[in-house]
Structures are given as C-alpha cells and as structure tokens.
Amino acid sequence: MTDVLIVGGGIMGLWAAVKAVRAGLFVHLVERERIGAGASGGLVGALMPHMPDRWNPKKQFQFEALASLEAEIAPLEAETGLSAGYRRSGRIMPLGKPHLRTIALRHEQEAVTNWHQSGSTFLWNVQDSPDVIGWPAAEACEHGVVLDTLAARVFPRSFLNLLKTWLERQHDIIVEEGTGVDRLELGCGRATLSDGRVITFDHCILANGVDLFKTTDCVTTSGLATPPLGVPVKGQAALLDAGIDPALPVVFQDGLYIIPHEGGRVAIGSTSEDKFDEPLSTDAQLDVLIERARAFAPCLRDAPVIQRWAGLRPKAIGRDPIAGRHPDHKSLHLLGGGFKISFGIAHRLAEAVIDRISGKAAALPPSFELAHHFALRR
C-alpha cells in the first residue's frame, strides 16, 4: 500500500513527489511515457510575474512562489550536483507607444507597495532605454522600457532532470516510467496500471497535464468528465545557439518570449493555438515567431536554430491553476491547469496539496480550489 500515488511526471507531479517524500509519505509516481514527456519537457522556462496592479490572492500566491523558488532549488542542486538552469535575470519589456509608458509608470508605483514584502523587494523600473544596446533593438523602445527584477528563468529539461535525480536518490519512493494509470477505483483505493498490475493507495494526486481534462476511466470515476475542467492549448518554441551573455534579462512583448539560457543558448516562445491538427509538430507559425525575435534582438539574426519543439499546455477554464482535494472523493487530489505559469508556482501548489494530505491547514487562492473550477464549468 502506497501513501500517495502520483499520476504524471511533469513539473507538477515531480514537485508533489518531492514535497510528499519530505513529509515522510511513501510515494509511487507513475509516468505513462517518460519524465517530461508532456508540456514540462520544453525549452522556454520563463518565470514571469503577474502585473503589480490590482493585487489579489492569486497574485500574492504567485509573488511568494516566485520569491521562494531560488531557495527551494538551491538545496536540490547542492545534493545532486546538477543545475536547474535557474537565474533571476529579470525581464525587459519595450514600450513602443506613449500610453504604455503612462501605464508602466503607474505600475512602477504599484510595485513599490505590492512587490515589497517580508524583506523581499523587487522593482518595476521604467527606463528611457535598455541597459545593453540592442537588447532589445532601439526601434522597439521608442518610449522606453520596463525592467522588472522579479522575473527569472529555468531550463525546463534541466530542472526536471534535477527533480528526477533527487527523487531517485530517496528511499521512500518508486518512480516508474513507461507505465500509465489506466483506471482508478477511488472507493477502494485501487489503481490499475497499463501493464495490468493493480496497486493500492491512500491518496491519489492526478498531475497528468492535459489528460486531466479528458474523459478517461480515471476521470469518469472521479466525476470530472463532462464538461471538462479545461482545454489543451498548443504552443511552439525554438532554441537558438546565440553565444550571448546568459545573464541578459528575458525580453517579453505581446506573447513573445526571448529567454537567454546558460551556455549562450536562447529560447524563443511561444505560439498559443486553440485549434490544431498536429499537437506535437512545429510549422510556419514558429518561423514567424523566430523572425519576430530576430527583429527584436539583432544579435540573434544569424544564430542557428538548434531545436524546434511543440507541446500542449493544460489551460483550466478561467485560466487559474487547479489544486486541491476533490469535494466528493477525499482520497483524490488534482494538481494542474497551470497554463503559462506552472514552473514558477508548482512547488507551492504541491506543498499545499501535500500539507492537506498530511492533515495540515494550507491556504490556496479561492480561484485555485476545485469548487471554484466546478462552478465555472457549469
């Protein structure tokens, strides 16, 4: 009998496993393909804060998560000798129109209040030009730039490898790849795996990415099936060998991310496609994005593309992540739907779910709770 069965080896499932092991629980993590086979195995890894205006519990939760992530990663890196590719490199956003500067100056003041908490101070600075000429190109920055010091980045595949390696060195856990959970019987705590084995559990955490929204035996058993709690949104990204300074800030504008990673590589993301025929292949939309990035950052003009990638992001209805216990099935917990912000908050979401399993109180923003998502679905 396992204390916690975790379905899915993406960023959500892996953090749930780390937190569960640390809480002294016996964990069985089952991944249908391989760790990182889903959306988490990508190239981008931006850790982008919400705007500092109109503060609410969701923004507070994300702020605390982003502020704490570095300290969460450091001991895992020290224990494994591996790197997550984490750096708080900040984010630069060009201001191409005068009204954008007016709004940005307002946000600058809002950040003074909302991004200054419990000894952590982060800035939303409006500047006339970027600190590094050409990052981004002057034509894009006619009305200045915003430089925020809260944003950071990780390299997703390195981060997953770090978490996986740490977990494999622990005693109270089984990590299985190449085996799916085909069926859950929640009343008796039984899971049937794709190879026919049956395992028993006290608690099950569904962290199965876009499959959380599918009609499968798993979800029909839990009464989650129709209509679904969210939808998959396809995203495409590319990795360039640019030889640039990895400390440069992330460039962001209108859905375009340009992320300098260690080793001088640069990730470019991402398309957001509600309709698609081929979920995992790249096409001309990615070429358009790459050209846009090269125009924004001339130093990327001749950088060769070394990888192209596409994946399906789990986007919950209403866009907020889903975390918590199912109201009708006390042994079932959901963790997912993080859309574009999962990497910055997964550790805190997982902690809350594991705390509740361990009988501790754990606050989550009301809009993350299952009851809220069920209400939106109706």
Ligand SMILES: Cc1cc2nc3c(=O)[nH]c(=O)nc-3n(C[C@H](O)[C@H](O)[C@H](O)COP(=O)(O)OP(=O)(O)OC[C@H]3O[C@@H](n4cnc5c(N)ncnc54)[C@H](O)[C@@H]3O)c2cc1C
């Ligand atoms: C192009 C692109 C760019 C992105 N950029 C960013 C970014 O910059 N920053 C950010 O924070 N987020 C970003 N995201 C979003 C982020 O990648 C996702 O929100 C996140 O990875 C979701 O993690 P997850 O663990 O919920 O799901 P996944 O990573 O999809 O993991 C779910 C896992 O469950 C497994 N599984 C499914 N069903 C079963 C079953 N029955 N049994 C066992 N295993 C099962 C799957 O094989 C999969 O490995 C991006 C996504 C895309 C596509």
